[in-house]
Amino acid sequence: MVSVGVNCLGRSFANPVVLASGPAGFGLELKPFFLRRPLGALTTKTITREPRSGNPPPRLVDAPAGALNSIGLANPGLEAFLADVLPEIRELSTVRIVSFAASDPSEAEVMAGRLGEASGVDLLEVNLSCPNVEGRPPACERGTAWEMVRAASDATSVPLLAKLAPDVSDVVEIAEGVLEAGASGLTLINAVRGLRINRDTGRPALARRWGGLSGAAILPVALAKVFQVREAFPEVPIVGTGGVTELGSLLEMLMAGADLVGLGLGVMADPEVPWKLAQELEAWLSRRDIDDCSEIIGCAHRGGLGVGETR
Template sequence: MAALSTRRFALDLATPIVLASGPAGFGFELDGSLVAAVGALTTKTVTPEPRAGNPQPRLVDCPSGLLNSIGLENPGFAAFVEEYLPRVLDLPTRRIISLAADRPDEIGRMVGLLEEISEIDGVELNLSCPNVDAVIIGTNPALVGEFVRQSRALTTHPMFVKLPGDSTTMIPAAAAALNAGADGLTLINSVSGLRIDHRIGLPMLHRTTGGLCGPAILPIALARVYEARRAFPDALIIGTGGVTDVEGAIEMLAAGADAVGIGYGVMADPSLPARLTAELETWLTEHRYASPADIIGAAHRGGFDVP
């Protein structure tokens, strides 16, 4: 059998299938055996203060996807550390803590406080939530650099930066993140989208736009991951966006992702990530690959070894 562990990855994951920040919450509602079958869980994004999130409706159906407007609902950093973190540390997988703040010193303060917790496996700076009032930091390379610099100075944990899938700003923003000391990139967040109620002519979401996720954004995520891998051959990349089957996961790895984040897919079917892990192992074995590392970035170097 192929081994799924990806040692190239700073987190030394048991499988490249990871839970993306958001739909899996803090992992408590998922069955333990399903959590154990993924390489890591990225928590819901935690902010300095509690956030109630956006009013209903928060989810709107779209062709091949979903427009979401959760609005970073979370208990705030203090309550997270006190009440949630101990349970997160008990999860039978690696844990990446997702953080967001309006200012670089605020996110740095949280990153610094997490430094003492040696059992966490990484932090992810969410610089790309499309559903809050703050500017989307992740499209501005100078701001991205500043957020990462202040956090990098305060932690030795592996640090990932989650960026929007914006085709014009992603590469400069990613370069700024990596130059400022980020270990890796999480690509991409959900994509800004809009739906209008055709009966009344008004946006279906209170905040007008929301974040499009699901199979509709798979090609966008693949394009950004592919471009990032070409531009940064040594960066760690978690490719996230619209993967709902093993073929999608294989595409994401071939485009250059070291790990594949599952968001919408786990919302639709909580058992999907565990199934993807099993199916990926079978696929690698059938194709005589020893590990996922053998196919990461294959699209950049002649594809798979097809007999």
């Protein structure tokens, strides 16, 4: 009997597959799948203090093996989320991670406090790294990230994940800062800043010029960050997110050191894929005679799967 369950952050996850913040919205469109089979966790779209209508269209453009998005944290705002959306999410039987973003530490304190005391919020994720809003993301600078996380973690007893950006020179330094400030775990990585030009007009393809690159194209970037941070912090829970679209990349993310694996663009293309991957993971472990998913988590740091060298 294979176990794909994961215990970390003080919670039990039915499997390591997580809906990443963004493409799946609030997960409500995927309710039929939640009713049929278990899923590790759902991360909501990022909530802000005030409602945001998001960026002007076009918000999406193709990229080789992925896409650039420029949604811009469109969301109903904290109060409408608590009143209208959270009651619906509460009905989904999974671990519920609520993602939020704040413009300064005092707002982070309010957001974490209000969300943390609401029923149905199992974990919080502070989004320090959205590439599609004005200003420099807090995750780009250790001091700013530290202040934001300290304010949020002081305001709640709910475990807090900090979602970091790939576009930094030393992700370990930022990770160290947010862990010191009170983060219980890390989500690595957000979309990578990118640009495309419309060849017919000669202008940037997205209305806001920059976008966040996601999809299979960023898998190696995400793996590198997860591997690096896992090496530096062997005990810290990590949600590895970026470019996972099929079983092979899910396995690599676990082996690189992610306890949980987030799916973003993959869900946009195929809404059923998180549930398919959870089943395929179980079948793969069974074929390999591996009893527990935890045996492969971070195995790349322990000399691999313990199988003989093939050459």
